[in-house]
Amino acid sequence: MDLSLREEDEEFASSFRDWLAGHPHRPPAFVDLADEVAWGRAWQATLAADRWVGVHWPSAYGGRSATPVQVALYQSEYARSQAPQPVNRVGINLVGPTLLAHGTEDQRLRYLPPILSAEEIWCQLFSEPDAGSDLASLSTRATPVDGGYLVTGRKVWTSYAQFASWGLCLARTDPEAARPQQGITALIVDMSDPGVDVRPLVQMTGDAEFNEVFLTDVFVPAEHVVGTEGQGWTVAGSTLAHERGTNFPFKEQVVHETYLARLYDEARDNGGLDDPLVADALARSYVDLGVLRLHNLRTLTRLGRGEEPGPESSWIKLTWTTMTQGLSDAGLLVTGRDPSSAEAGPWARQWLWSKAAGIAGGTSQVQRDIIAGRILGLPR
Ligand SMILES: Cc1cc2nc3c(=O)[nH]c(=O)nc-3n(C[C@H](O)[C@H](O)[C@H](O)COP(=O)(O)OP(=O)(O)OC[C@H]3O[C@@H](n4cnc5c(N)ncnc54)[C@H](O)[C@@H]3O)c2cc1C
Numbered sequence: 001m002d003l004s005l006r007e008e009d010e011e012f013a014s015s016f017r018d019w020l021a022g023h024p025h026r027p028p029a030f031v032d033l034a035d036e037v038a039w040g041r042a043w044q045a046t047l048a049a050d051r052w053v054g055v056h057w058p059s060a061y062g063g064r065s066a067t068p069v070q071v072a073l074y075q076s077e078y079a080r081s082q083a084p085q086p087v088n089r090v091g092i093n094l095v096g097p098t099l100l101a102h103g104t105e106d107q108r109l110r111y112l113p114p115i116l117s118a119e120e121i122w123c124q125l126f127s128e129p130d131a132g133s134d135l136a137s138l139s140t141r142a143t144p145v146d147g148g149y150l151v152t153g154r155k156v157w158t159s160y161a162q163f164a165s166w167g168l169c170l171a172r173t174d175p176e177a178a179r180p181q182q183g184i185t186a187l188i189v190d191m192s193d194p195g196v197d198v199r200p201l202v203q204m205t206g207d208a209e210f211n212e213v214f215l216t217d218v219f220v221p222a223e224h225v226v227g228t229e230g231q232g233w234t235v236a237g238s239t240l241a242h243e244r245g246t247n248f249p250f251k252e253q254v255v256h257e258t259y260l261a262r263l264y265d266e267a268r269d270n271g272g273l274d275d276p277l278v279a280d281a282l283a284r285s286y287v288d289l290g291v292l293r294l295h296n297l298r299t300l301t302r303l304g305r306g307e308e309p310g311p312e313s314s315w316i317k318l319t320w321t322t323m324t325q326g327l328s329d330a331g332l333l334v335t336g337r338d339p340s341s342a343e344a345g346p347w348a349r350q351w352l353w354s355k356a357a358g359i360a361g362g363t364s365q366v367q368r369d370i371i372a373g374r375i376l377g378l379p380r
Contacts, residue, residue, distance in 0.1 A: 003297075005069070005073075006069075009067075009069055009070055009073060012066070012070045012073060012074075013070075013073040013074075013076075013077055016052060016073075016074055016077050016078075017077050017081075019050060019052060020077065020078070020081040020083065021081075023046060025043060025081065025083040025084070027039055027043075027084055033207055033208060033209065034163075037087055037121075037160070037163050039084075040084060040086070040087030040118070041087055041088075041118040041119075041121075043083070043084065043086070043087070044086040044087050044088055044116075044117070044118035045117050045118055045119075047086060048062070048116045048117045048118070049117075051063070051064055052074075053086055053092060053116045054092050054096055054115070054116050055070065055071060055074050056071045056097075057096055057097075057100065057112070057116075058100070061096075061100065061108060061112045061113075062112060062113055062116045063116075067304070068300050068303035068304050069300060069304065071250075072250040072296070072300055075250035075251040075254070076250050076251070076253075076254045078251060079250075079251045079252075079253075079254035079255045079258070080254055080258075082258070085251075086118070087118055087121065087160075088115055088116075088118045088120075088121050088122065090121075090122050090123055090124050090159060090160060090164075091115035091118075091120070091121060091122035092115060092116070093242055093243070094122075094124060094168070094239050094242055094243055095111075095115060095122045095124070095166075095168050095239075096112060096115055096116075097238065097239075097242050098168065098186075098226065098235060098238050098239045098242070099111060099112060099226065100112075101235075101238050102186070102226050102227040102231075102234075102235045102238065103226055103227075104223075106223070107188070107223075107226070111166070111188070114165075120165040120166060121160055121163045121164045121165060122164055122165070122166050122167065122168065123158050123159060123160050123161040123164035123166075123167045123168075123191070123213075124158065124159070124167070124168055124239070125140075125155045125158055125161075125167040125168060125169035125170065125189060125213060125215075126138075126155070126168075126169075126170050126236065126239075127155060127156055127157045127158070128140060128153065128154060128155055128156060129154060129156050132157075132363075133362065133363055133365075133366045135170070135236065136179075136180040136181045136184070136233065137180055138153075138170055138171070138172060138184065139153060139172065140152070140153025140154070140155065140169070140170070140171045140172065140215065141153060141171060141172050141175070142171035142172065142173045142185055142187060142220065144173070145219075147221055147222060148219060148220050148221040148222045148224070149171070149173070149185075149187065149219070149220045149222075150217045150218065150219060150220075151169065151171050151187065151189065151195075151215050151217075151218040151219075151220055152195075152215055152216055152217055152218070153171065153215050154212065154213070154214050154215070155169070155212070155213040155215070156201075156210075156211075156212050156213070157201075157210045157211075157360075158198075158210055158211045158212070158213045159209055159210045159211075160209065160210075161191065161198045161210070161211040161213050162198050162200055162208075162211055164191045165190075165191055165192065166188055166189065166190065166191060167188075167189040167191055167213070168186060168187075168188065168189075168226070168239070169186070169187045169188070169189045169215075169220075170184055170185075170186055170187075170232050170236055171184070171185060171187055171232075172184055172185075173185040173229050173230060173232075174230060177230070181233040182230060182233070183230060184230070184232035184233050184236070185225060185227075185229045185230060185231070185232040186225070186226040186227055186231070186232040186235040186236065187220045187224055187225055187226065187232075188220070188224040188225075188226060189215070189218060189220055189224075190218075190220075193218045193219065195215060195216040195217050195218035195219075196213065196214075196215060196218055197213070197214040197215075197216070198211050198212075198213050199211055199212045199213075199214070203352075203356070204352050204355075205349055205352045205353055240361070240362065241308065241310065241313050243361045243362075249292065249295070249296045249299065249316050249320065250296055252292070252320055252323075252324070253289065253292055253293055253296055256285075256289055256292075256323060256324065256327055257289060259327060259331070259350075260282070260285050260286065260289065260327060260330075263282060263285075263327075263330060263331055263334045264282055266334050266335065267279075267282060267334045270334070272333070272334050275333075277333060278330070278333050278334055281326070281329060281330035281333050281334075282330055282334070284326055284330070285323065285326050285327040285330050288319070288322055288323035288326050288327070289323055289327075291319055291323070292316075292319050292320060292323050295315060295316050295319050296316070298312070299312065299313075299316060311370050311371070311374040311375050312375065314362070314366075314367040314370040314371050314374075314375075315367070315371055315375070317361060317362065317367050318364055318367040318368065318371070320357070321357045321358045321364055321367075324354050324357050325354045325355075325357060325358065327354075328347075328350050328351040328353075328354035329351070331347040331350060331351060332347060332348065332351050335347050339351050339352055
């Protein structure tokens with residue numbers, strides 16, 4: 001593996017570094033999530049104006065056709081600058097690549113530009129109360145009618161649905177199909193339809209980032225099918241592979257390196273390093289970060305060869321979960337904060353949020369199942 005950078009990659013990274021330095025991005029204190037999202041839209045629009053969002057998308061659709069190495073550099077520079085993440089993450093990282101892979105040209109031209117500018121936020125309407133890990137058992141129905149479908153069902157955990165213009169929805173078009181995976185279709189749902197009822201759910205962090213979404217006879221025109229009818233499982237496979245593997249690892253590595261450096265300084269200053277439990281937790285986080293780094297480099301090699309993320313993305317997701325949860329535990333040990341206290345501060349919030357890491361985007365148990373079956377070839 002050759003880890004040296006080409007001249008054009010160095011230039012790519014330094015021009016983004018210069019751009020970030022010239023564009024102040026420290027957010028104010030937000031009153032609530034809506035306030036944060038409004039600020040995030042404006043910040044993402046600033047990035048998009050100079051084509052610094054969705055750099056992995058083709059230039060023809062507003063990206064920069066960045067190579068995997070350039071994407072990694074972009075993410076690292078972004079994380080190092082400590083700028084808040086672009087608000088339309090579902091659109092940029094999941095929906096965009098899905099439409100690029102399976103959408104029609106009309107769909108790409110219509111939906112991709114406002115994803116980048118954050119004029120239209122997207123949500124992912126996949127999970128249901130009885131269909132999370134076992135997504136193929138979803139029961140939301142899309143019944144064929146003149147010119148399209150009527151969609152009825154209930155989705156849950158839908159991040160940012162309360163701010164979304166559109167949702168990428170999986171619904172069952174053929175309940176009689178031989179296998180549950182075969183009767184599913186991916187649809188673009190208009191979140192402003194009167195049949196869409198979004199009810200925010202408050203998490204233990206106190207935020208309401210995700211929602212329940214009730215769909216009642218929501219009309220979806222036929223041209224809002226992504227891929228073809230019945231091909232939804234394949235479409236969802238693309239979306240989930242991007243969710244698990246390609247969109248976060250480099251950013252997360254740099255973000256957590258910064259956290260760890262901060263924690264180490266605090267432990268040195270408050271005497272925590274003399275406590276073997278604290279010292280062990282920090283050392284463990286250092287090792288976990290090193291493991292994530294190696295996985296990242298391996299993924300980069302695969303992507304550089306033009307290969308898809310594949311089931312290895314489960315390995316990255318699992319490594320990231322172990323790392324962020326361990327580091328968050330270390331954060332509480334070093335700072336001595338009680339996560340249930342109102343004054344517990346950002347480390348406690350980080351610790352509370354880290355619990356979601358083992359669930360969002362597929363649980364850790366399910367990732368282990370995928371690794372066992374599809375990578376290691378173990379029997380079920
Ligand atoms: C912060 C956050 C944001 C999210 N955002 C979205 C979103 O925007 N859109 C969306 O569609 N979804 C979203 N999700 C949902 C997420 O994808 C699901 O929570 C996840 O897939 C697990 O499904 P579930 O909650 O139904 O749990 P279940 O599938 O019911 O699992 C319950 C438990 O059983 C275990 N289990 C289940 N099956 C197996 C198996 N085969 N082998 C071993 N163990 C198993 C699981 O590991 C888990 O411990 C989000 C979740 C979180 C936490």
